[in-house]
Amino acid sequence: MNIQRLILRDFRNLHACDLELTEGVHILCGENGQGKTNLLESIYILSNLSSFRSAHLKDLILYGATYGRILGRIRSGGVQKELMVFIREGGKIVKVNGHAVGRGVDYFGEFAALLFSPDSLKWVQGGPEFRRRFMDTAISRIDRNYLLQLKEYKRVLYQRNRLLRLIHESKAPRETLKAWNEQLVQTGSRILEKRLDYLRDLAPVLREVFKAFFQKAAEIRIQYHSSWFRIPKLNGAMADLSVWTGRFRQGIEQKEDEEVRQRTGLIGPHLDDLDFLVDGRPLKPGSSRGEMRMFAISLTLSEAKLYRNKKRRFPVLLLDDVTSELDRKRQEILCKQIESLGQVFLTTTDDSFVGKMKSCARIFQVQKGEIILVT
Structure with a gap:
């Protein structure tokens, strides 16, 4: 399962984004607040019809715009389909191949995207x-x-x-x-x-x-x-x-x-x-933060692998700020793990990590809502 093309209009600070995507690892680098996590959020919404950052739809629309739109062309099990989420202040419209979907339960499962974010530590310490x-x-x-x-x-x-x-x-x-x-x-x-x-x-x-x-x-x-x-x-x-x-x-x-x-x-x-x-x-709040973080990352990767075992295809994997607090050794292990997990999107501000991944990943620079393919 992968996204072949992602088109965003007036989503957060991403005014006009049109990305051709491939299998493998995609690294979104740049300073904080530039739009890296916004891109992951758009993919997450395309999968789950909800945000992992905000409960209010109006927060997802670019300031001054009247609506936002997420469109993804997905390939799954040899089948291509087009998913669209149209966001406005009063609600959202969801379509599959141009046909409106009335209930979220009828949509769930069309496209699977798994997320690790700093909030994932709550699986252990929450x-x-x-x-x-x-x-x-x-x-x-x-x-x-x-x-x-x-x-x-x-x-x-x-x-x-x-x-x-x-x-x-x-x-x-x-x-x-x-x-x-x-x-x-x-x-x-x-x-x-x-x-x-x-x-x-x-x-x-x-x-x-x-x-x-x-x-x-x-x-x-x-x-x-x-x-x-x-x-x-x-x-x-x-x-x-x-x-x-x-x-x-x-x-x-x-x-x-x-x-x-x-x-x-x-x-x-x-x-x-x-x-x-x-x-x-038991891993509890008394455990070290590093241990809990590594365990939460391990849970995410394990969920992706088990999904593959059950469905015979990988989900899309979204890793937000995953390299933070990881030493070099564990960053290298993470690289080896995700290389074989299908389509992966990863955000980082760590230039040294980006350098290590240049040979096996596509690198995108994100700055002020603009997303530019570097390599």
């Missing part, structure tokens, strides 16, 4: 919601049905929480919970099953990438923490779906009185968490 988002986004890229299951789970959770409040206020009978309990159990158990399957497949890939960066073998484990029962180690055969369903149902029955008192659901995959363990030691 709260549980960041690790859940990492899992759910990664799985949804591979399995669109999982995205539909997430949407259904959130709908059921919302309706059930609303009912819990009504029961607490004596405005609804408790018997009405039964149907919603069962819907939550069924959808939540399927989400848990797919999360565990994905993490079991991710762990050995992560182990190999981690070994390459740290030049040593280490026991890398991912420990899943369920909000309703203990999950065994993620290796070998996992329990049948009926086991998760039964335990979830039992947990809801045990917690029902407390949930009514607190007027909210207290168990379910929306409250679950992960631990990443290296030689039995």
Whole structure:
């Protein structure tokens, strides 16, 4: 999977950009604030229909312009297609091959772009919601049905929480919970099953990438923490779906009185968490920043490799400020890793790193919103 051509109009500070692109590594160099990350952001939006930097669409439009536009010509599995995101203050219009797409869920998966940015450290040092988002986004890229299951789970959770409040206020009978309990159990158990399957497949890939960066073998484990029962180690055969369903149902029955008192659901995959363990030691905020950064980079590269294993093609990889805080040795390892990962876009202000990559990458200079091919 790769972008063959990217056309931007009035996106951030990129007024008029038209790039012919190839397979391999593309390095965007230049001073901070010139537009390097803006280019990555445009590709990310083309994949995910949301920004990793702003929740407000109007922030994406060049100051003084009335709209912004991102157009990408994509080749995936031998098929070419044209994706377009038209951004205006009141919303966005999304098209595939000229045909409008009504729902984001129908678009997701048309084009996969994975991102590492400084915020990716939150996968390790942030709260549980960041690790859940990492899992759910990664799985949804591979399995669109999982995205539909997430949407259904959130709908059921919302309706059930609303009912819990009504029961607490004596405005609804408790018997009405039964149907919603069962819907939550069924959808939540399927989400848990797919999360565990994905993490079991991710762990050995992560182990190999981690070994390459740290030049040593280490026991890398991912420990899943369920909000309703203990999950065994993620290796070998996992329990049948009926086991998760039964335990979830039992947990809801045990917690029902407390949930009514607190007027909210207290168990379910929306409250679950992960631990990443290296030689039995969890990576937590007490770990060094360098160690956490390398682990977050390793997670991104491992996700890309696992996507390749599942879909038989690489996603596009976006690496924002990835060389920051890496010593020369690890920069060299990073170079070797990304050379074989399909189409990669990388931003940096490090001239020495750019010099090392000249022989195996296309170099673009970014200055005041202008993007110029150097080599």
